Amino acid sequence: MKVEVRVFATLRQYLPGLGVGEPKRVDLPEGTTFAELRDLLKLPLAEVKVIMRNGLQAEPEDVIADGDRIAYIPAVAGG
Amino acid sequence: MAKQILRINMSKLEATYEPVPEKWARWGGRGLTSAIVCDEVDPACHPLGPNNKVVIAPGWVSGSPAAPSSGRTSFGGKSPLTGGIKEANSGGLSSQKIAKLGLAAIIIEGMPKDGKWYSVFVNKDGVKFEDAGALAGKGMYEVDTLMWKKYPNKPAVIGIGPVGEMKLSNAGISVNDPENEPGRYAGRGGLGAVLGVRGVKVMVIDDTGGPGVDVANKDLFTEGRKKLTDAIQAHALTKKDGGLWTFGTNVLMNIINEAGGLPTRGFSAGQFEGAAKISGETVAENIEKRGGVGTKHHACHPGCIMQCSSIYTHEDGTAFVSSIEYETSWSLGANCGIDDIEYIAQATRECNDIGLDTIEAGNAIAIAMEGGYLKYGDKAGALKTFDEIRKGTPMGRIFGQGTEATAKAFGVYRIPTVKGQSMPAYEPRAIKGIGVTYATTPMGADHTSGYTIAPEIAGVGGKVDPLTDTDKTGLSLTFQAATAFIDSTGYCLFIAFPILDIPEGWDGMAKTVAGVTGQDVTGEKVIDIGKEILKKERLFNEAAGFTKEDDRLPEFMREELLPPHNVKWTLPDEELDKVYAWVHAG
Numbered sequence: 001m002k003v004e005v006r007v008f009a010t011l012r013q014y015l016p017g018l019g020v021g022e023p024k025r026v027d028l029p030e031g032t033t034f035a036e037l038r039d040l041l042k043l044p045l046a047e048v049k050v051i052m053r054n055g056l057q058a059e060p061e062d063v064i065a066d067g068d069r070i071a072y073i074p075a076v077a078g079g
Numbered sequence: 080m081a082k083q084i085l086r087i088n089m090s091k092l093e094a095t096y097e098p099v100p101e102k103w104a105r106w107g108g109r110g111l112t113s114a115i116v117c118d119e120v121d122p123a124c125h126p127l128g129p130n131n132k133v134v135i136a137p138g139w140v141s142g143s144p145a146a147p148s149s150g151r152t153s154f155g156g157k158s159p160l161t162g163g164i165k166e167a168n169s170g171g172l173s174s175q176k177i178a179k180l181g182l183a184a185i186i187i188e189g190m191p192k193d194g195k196w197y198s199v200f201v202n203k204d205g206v207k208f209e210d211a212g213a214l215a216g217k218g219m220y221e222v223d224t225l226m227w228k229k230y231p232n233k234p235a236v237i238g239i240g241p242v243g244e245m246k247l248s249n250a251g252i253s254v255n256d257p258e259n260e261p262g263r264y265a266g267r268g269g270l271g272a273v274l275g276v277r278g279v280k281v282m283v284i285d286d287t288g289g290p291g292v293d294v295a296n297k298d299l300f301t302e303g304r305k306k307l308t309d310a311i312q313a314h315a316l317t318k319k320d321g322g323l324w325t326f327g328t329n330v331l332m333n334i335i336n337e338a339g340g341l342p343t344r345g346f347s348a349g350q351f352e353g354a355a356k357i358s359g360e361t362v363a364e365n366i367e368k369r370g371g372v373g374t375k376h377h378a379c380h381p382g383c384i385m386q387c388s389s390i391y392t393h394e395d396g397t398a399f400v401s402s403i404e405y406e407t408s409w410s411l412g413a414n415c416g417i418d419d420i421e422y423i424a425q426a427t428r429e430c431n432d433i434g435l436d437t438i439e440a441g442n443a444i445a446i447a448m449e450g451g452y453l454k455y456g457d458k459a460g461a462l463k464t465f466d467e468i469r470k471g472t473p474m475g476r477i478f479g480q481g482t483e484a485t486a487k488a489f490g491v492y493r494i495p496t497v498k499g500q501s502m503p504a505y506e507p508r509a510i511k512g513i514g515v516t517y518a519t520t521p522m523g524a525d526h527t528s529g530y531t532i533a534p535e536i537a538g539v540g541g542k543v544d545p546l547t548d549t550d551k552t553g554l555s556l557t558f559q560a561a562t563a564f565i566d567s568t569g570y571c572l573f574i575a576f577p578i579l580d581i582p583e584g585w586d587g588m589a590k591t592v593a594g595v596t597g598q599d600v601t602g603e604k605v606i607d608i609g610k611e612i613l614k615k616e617r618l619f620n621e622a623a624g625f626t627k628e629d630d631r632l633p634e635f636m637r638e639e640l641l642p643p644h645n646v647k648w649t650l651p652d653e654e655l656d657k658v659y660a661w662v663h664a665g
Contacts, residue, residue: 008333009326009360010315020364021333021355047315050538055339055350055643057544071337075315077537077576078328078387078405079527 001028001066007043010074014043028064035060038072049075080290082183087199087206089277090129090189094206099183105598107139109166109566110612111184112155116164117615119186122622126159126273127246133187133274135177135237138569139592142178142292143300146591147308148571150174150380152254158268160248160439160481161498161523163620167265168527168566170379170388171254172235176286178569191278196244200230202285211280216241218432218469219253219261226283227259236261238281240434243271245471247479249439250275253431256379256388262401263379266436267525268500269481292595300594303587307574310584311384314577316539323387323573324376328405329359331504332413338536338545339643340509341409342502344416345449346495349509349641353418357408361420362391371396385573391424400428406526409504410441415448416455422462429465435479442482442501450489493635498523498625507632508641508648510535510545515555515650518630519658521616527572529559533579540579548650552658560609567612568592610661617662630655 004023007015018024028037034051038060050073051058053065064070084097106114112134124130134155140146152174158165177185180203191197198211214222219240226236236255243250250271251264294300316322322330335341336354343351355361366373366389373392379402388402403424411426412418430437444461447453453460467475477488482501486494495502500523507514512531520528531554534541543554565572568588578584582602589602600608620629636648 006333006337008337009322009330012360019355020358020360049315050334050536052337055337056546057542071334073334073337073537074322075537075539075576076322076330076334077316077530077533077539077573078323078331079572 001030001032001064002026003028003064003066003068003070005037005041006071008071008073009076011043011047011072015041023069032064033060034058034062034064034070037064037070043072047074048072080181080293082181085182085185085201085206087185087187088189089187089191089197089279092191092197092208103183107183107567108136108151108153108569109155109168109563111136111567112153112166113164113612113615115184115186116155116157117619120157122157122619123624124157126157126162127276129190131157131273131276133270133277134184135173135187136184137174137178138567140595141174141569143294143595145382146304147311148383148385148574149569150382151569151571152177152265153566154252154265154270156270156273157623158270158523159272160269161500163498163523163623163625164521164616165268165270166522166566167252167267167270168572169252169254169263169265170571171256171263172380173237173254173284174569175381176235176284178292179286180284180289187274187277187279190276195278196280197278199279199282200285201282203288214280215244219434220432222281223255223259223261226281230283230285232285232287233259235284236281237284239271239274240432241469241471242434242479243275244280245476245479246272246275247476248272248484249436249443249479249481250434251436253434256401257381258390258401260401261431262388264436267438268523271434294595295597296594299590303590303594306583306587307578307591308384310577310581310587311574314580317385317573317577323385326359326363326375327387327389327402329362329403329408331405332358332408333360334536335505338509340506340536340545341413342495342504342506343413344455345414345445345493346502346506349506350643351413351418354413356418357412357420357423359405362389362403365420366392369394369396372398377401383571385571387573400424400431403427404437406504407437407441410438411444411461414441414445415461417458417461419458422458426462426465429462433465433469435468438503439481439501440478442495443478443485446482446485446491446494447478447489449493450486450491452489494633496524497632498629500524505532506641508636508646509644511548511650512543512545512551512554514632514648515551515655515658516559518632518655519555520559521613521620528562529555530562530572530575531555531558533576539576546644546646548654551650552654556658557606559613560606563609563612564605614662617659627656
């Protein structure tokens with residue numbers, strides 16, 4: 001499965017070398033969950049507050065689909 | 080020492096100090112400005128006439144020892160933009176200095192008979208009125224510099240730029256930050272025009288030698304302060320080196336874009352291909368690269384420990400502008416189809432100088448693009464509009480009146496406003512709860528007044544799906560009530576994020592209010608107290624002529640699909656009417 005992964009704000013430090021908003025293209029085996037991909041990328045569990053798949057909320061145990069646009073997001077809010 | 084109300088009468092050029100009457104004694108911040116406006120301003124008055132007032136109040140806790148992030152000021156009056164009650168809230172130096180002079184609120188009323196401009200200087204010895212004719216027409220950067228040259232002790236400077244002098248409905252009230260930049264604003268709703276009608280160009284507040292703020296129960300206050308501080312410092316969003324510290328509110332640009340809720344090119348789409356270029360991450364990278372005086376974290380008021388502001392620099396490291404907020408980068412950027420952060424920095428500076436609310440300013444430009452006056456993405460053309468506003472040309476005056484006036488000048492249908500105020504940086508079709516807030520808050524389309532973004536997007540204070548209509552009316556009301564309370568405390572609203580996730584912090588906030596005021600305020604009472612404030616504001620608006628038809632989103636949002644999720648506004652109007660049904664129930 002080929003997917004695009006983006007990380008933002010304080011999570012960017014864990015995937016150095018990517019431009020702002022630039023995705024990392026990853027090849028994954030069928031059945032990989034968002035939690036498993038998070039761990040594969042070594043994103044600390046405690047720092048991932050929200051997961052998005054194609055702009056929709058996703059849960060860690062959900063299974064990733066081919067072509068997904070994935071985002072791991074830390075705690076954010078503002079005005 | 081009992082606090083006082085300072086009443087400034089601009090018709091007589093007189094200042095009187097009054098004891099706080101019993102009916103207002105419970106209140107601070109927004110609770111107090113709304114109480115005073117409801118008591119003293121005729122809801123049917125013309126907002127630019129002699130009977131409107133500007134009320135300024137620090138919060139309950141403002142100025143008390145080491146209360147973290149507690150220097151916010153509430154400004155109240157009848158809004159020329161919405162025609163309803165307004166509380167506009169700002170950081171900067173004003174709150175703590177007003178509080179430390181022993182003042183619960185300042186009421187500015189009347190209008191000078193001679194039509195002149197005045198500066199009003201307030202210190203421990205009283206109030207001085209001076210001719211400010213020499214300041215007329217000057218931008219706030221120059222006014223702030225002149226006021227710190229003229230007066231000692233680095234005072235608070237509250238003022239209006241040229242657009243407020245012209246009494247236009249997108250005039251905000253500027254408050255200087257600790258570096259004396261006019262970067263903080265009581266921006267929304269045109270209260271700068273209301274101050275302009277009073278003939279006040281600038282008000283200077285020096286608290287040196289003032290009586291300070293009394294704390295009724297020091298142990299309770301200290302206990303609460305520690306709990307609240309611990310919560311702020313523990314939460315990933317608000318702690319040192321956390322999200323807001325590092326990236327400011329513009330941390331949201333990429334996230335709201337990812338969620339498909341970033342209003343783009345006049346609310347025609349929910350995703351902008353240039354979002355990354357105008358995001359908080361890009362701003363932070365540039366600040367770091369350029370060095371000099373730039374800083375990613377910056378306190379907009381003394382004692383703030385979240386420090387979400389920043390000082391953006393030119394390429395040579397010299398100061399450019401403070402601060403590029405998310406709303407500002409969005410309204411001047413994505414909503415106008417512009418992806419150049421340097422243009423946005425310049426346009427932000429123009430707004431700071433001329434005295435404009437950046438949200439309304441960007442929306443007005445986008446509407447002009449929608450109407451064909453400019454093309455989407457035209458930076459040079461957009462920058463020229465600020466020149467027009469500053470000079471008060473006919474086109475400039477239209478822009479200075481805000482989004483609806485500009486829409487009318489160009490025959491535009493797709494107007495993203497509620498109660499005459501334009502929507503901020505969250506598309507209601509993709510984030511339903513914030514749409515309920517936009518529709519029903521007494522403030523007009525306003526995001527801070529009921530920030531359901533926290534649970535709908537950020538997973539803060541719970542987690543709900545932004546795309547469903549279910550349970551959003553209750554969610555919005557809860558946030559509106561909690562916000563009305565927090566707006567009364569003097570704390571920055573951003574303490575809501577840690578204290579929604581960390582109950583000890585919520586309890587701590589309530590204890591600091593109880594500790595300072597001596598009132599029986601607890602965490603359990605926050606929502607009910609907030610609802611008292613909301614009820615007053617709703618009743619003012621009803622008396623001003625508002626009906627349920629004013630609690631509606633624009634027609635085009637029911638009709639048009641918003642990409643990428645291809646969604647419409649679907650919540651039935653009868654559901655919106657439930658949000659405030661309790662005001663007249665039983």
